[in-house]
Amino acid sequence: MSDASARPAGNWQGRRRQLQDAVERHMIRYIGDFPPFFVERAEGSYIYDDGGRRILDFTSGQMCATLGHNHPDVVAAISRSCERAIHLFSWVLAPEVVELCRELAALLPPQLQKVILLNTGSEANEAALRMAKLVTGGHEVVGLAASFHGLTGGAGAATYSVGRRGYGPAIPGSMAIPAPNAYRCPIRHCADACDLSCLEVGFELVDSQRSGQPAAAIAEPILSTGGVIVPPPGYFPRLKELCEARGMLLILDEAQTAFGRVGANFAFEQDGVVPDFLAVSKTLGGGVPLAAAVTSAAIEETCYERGFVHVTSHVSDPLPAAVGLAVLEVLRRECLAERALALGARLEAGLRDLHQRYEVIGDVRGRGLLWGVELVTDRQSRRPNPELGGRITGRCLELGLSMNIVSLPGLASVWRIAPPLTATSAQIDEGISILDQAIRECV
């Protein structure tokens, strides 16, 4: 138990047992087993469990709490919306919806000025994919192996990291190219520095497989769920060229990387490319479900002329839009992109120090405040080490640190480390120190 922990009054263990019983009876296990505790409250960089334990959150919730949990401005925006309007008929607009579209566009280059506000990352990708298909007249979609774009029909068909097998055929025309993983070159060509050969080979394979009309390529600027894979400089400009040569539109899925996480408003600004579609989600909503797909005026016009329909129950809802405006204001006021760079440098230094000291850490990579630490049995073989990763992650939790381990069977075992951008330097140090202790005790 951490110092800040205090056992709650009353029979909390009895209540926990009752809840565990209800979990067993009534809950669908959507990602394996649930943890053996319940969270009572979350604030800033910490969550607090029902046993009074304080846990430092190095996952930013499900990567959405970049402002920390329950940021006061987010709480205030929700509260104001409760007095104004929470939800409306999908066809009518509240001012905050229009204002958020305008604010988003103001952050983006002239090619990206038309916005649709939705709720989840999957939905934003679905909207972008549907518009790309409508405007090109094609249906073929290229994704990166190790990608994650959501699990709904269209987004799931372009997701190659998890959740693919056992659910029937993916949408026809779905194709994967190798992910530019410098630590584990997918075409056994590069060693520790990707020279883009995987991209060229990937498109040769795409060309040989294609049987219809191309529509789009979709990619994450950093392949997060797939093991925090950071494509090398020049990757995205070349991807865009390859797309343009085939009449494909480029969709960048910045669910995790937008709004400060990598030290800029958007990762594409660092990557030297402007996509045809930008999908943003998690980090726009400050913890509430808010997403957006953004494209050019010309693409929007063509879609409109062709009768584009993408109505959902919560499209253009005022409450999440009001929260999105608050998130952008906090991002600007608290200079969170700059903060991500400063905190990220501190986190990186701590992780590199652990890398120096522990043979089981094979690789450390990332950008801003999004880092991956790859666990191996030994540096020579680079064999993934999910068993050890699971044990250390469990020990971290006991010591008061929540860490996400991305384990792709046979492929990788990587911690995705992404504290809130509002974390303090002391909290970064606290996390590193707990991780150090947990590794020391487990190896």
Ligand SMILES: Cc1ncc(COP(=O)(O)O)c(C=O)c1O
């Ligand atoms: C890059 C990326 N895109 C899309 C999604 C799907 O978002 P959602 O779960 O909100 O549908 C995720 C979720 O983890 C993601 O990481």
